[in-house]
Amino acid sequence: MxxxxxxxxxxxxxxxxxxxxxxxxxxxxxxxxxxxxxxxxxxxxxxxxxxxxxxxxxxxxxxxxxxxxxxxxxxxxxxxxxxxRPVRLQDRLGGHLVQGHVDGVGEILARDPGERWDVVTVSLPAHLSRYVVDKGSITVDGISLTVVEAGADRFTVALIPTTLALTTLGRKKPGDPVNLEVDVVAKYVERLIADRTGAAAS
CATH class of the missing domain: 2.40.30.20 (Elongation Factor Tu (Ef-tu); domain 3)
Incomplete structure (x- = not known):
C-alpha cells in the first residue's frame, strides 16, 4: 500500500x-x-x-x-x-490509499500554466469516469492528486510548484501517457451497493 x-x-x-x-x-x-x-x-x-x-x-x-x-x-x-516505497503502519497518510494497481492509461491533453502552478487536463478512459468526482482523489503516475473538475472523458488537476519540480508531471507534455489509479474506496462502495441492489431485486 x-x-x-x-x-x-x-x-x-x-x-x-x-x-x-x-x-x-x-x-x-x-x-x-x-x-x-x-x-x-x-x-x-x-x-x-x-x-x-x-x-x-x-x-x-x-x-x-x-x-x-x-x-x-x-x-x-x-x-x-x-x-x-510502501507506507508503514506508523507513517502519516499524506496522500490517499494507493494500491499501485493501474486501472488505466490516460493522456495529457493540455497544460495551462499559471503564475506558480499549472492546471493539467488528462484524458479519462470511459470505464473509469464513474469513479472520478470533483475534489476527489486520483493517482496520476503514482502521484496523489485532487481532482479540480471531472468530466465524462477527462479531468483536470492543479500542480503546485513542488509537484512540478519533484515529479515527472513537471516534464510531461500533451500527448504523453500517464498511469491512472482511481480511489479504491469508490470501487468497494460500488461493489457493495451492486451486491445489495442485486440481493434486493432477487
Missing amino acids: FTGIVEELGEIEAIEPDGDSVKVRIRGPVVSGDAAHGASIAVNGVCLTVVDVEDGSFTADAVKETLDRSSLGSLAAGSKVNLE
Missing part, C-alpha cells in the same frame, strides 16, 4: 527484454537505500517487486500484463520515473 507522495525522481538505467517480460534497472538511491529482494516499490504508480539492489539502483521484473496495462512499456533508458 502506498500514499501517492513521491519520495524520489528516479531514472531508468536499462531495460532488458526477457521473453515476454522485461528486467528494468532503476536509479533511485533513496528508495533503494533500505530495499531488499522481494520489497515493493511504486514506479510511476505501478507496484513492482525488487529483484536485486546494487549501488543506489534496483532491478525489477515487469511482465507482459504490466506492460500492456500501464505506460511502463513506453519507457526507455534515461526516462524519469516517480518512486515511492
Whole structure:
C-alpha cells in the first residue's frame, strides 16, 4: 500500500527484454537505500517487486500484463520515473490509499500554466469516469492528486510548484501517457451497493 507522495525522481538505467517480460534497472538511491529482494516499490504508480539492489539502483521484473496495462512499456533508458516505497503502519497518510494497481492509461491533453502552478487536463478512459468526482482523489503516475473538475472523458488537476519540480508531471507534455489509479474506496462502495441492489431485486 502506498500514499501517492513521491519520495524520489528516479531514472531508468536499462531495460532488458526477457521473453515476454522485461528486467528494468532503476536509479533511485533513496528508495533503494533500505530495499531488499522481494520489497515493493511504486514506479510511476505501478507496484513492482525488487529483484536485486546494487549501488543506489534496483532491478525489477515487469511482465507482459504490466506492460500492456500501464505506460511502463513506453519507457526507455534515461526516462524519469516517480518512486515511492510502501507506507508503514506508523507513517502519516499524506496522500490517499494507493494500491499501485493501474486501472488505466490516460493522456495529457493540455497544460495551462499559471503564475506558480499549472492546471493539467488528462484524458479519462470511459470505464473509469464513474469513479472520478470533483475534489476527489486520483493517482496520476503514482502521484496523489485532487481532482479540480471531472468530466465524462477527462479531468483536470492543479500542480503546485513542488509537484512540478519533484515529479515527472513537471516534464510531461500533451500527448504523453500517464498511469491512472482511481480511489479504491469508490470501487468497494460500488461493489457493495451492486451486491445489495442485486440481493434486493432477487
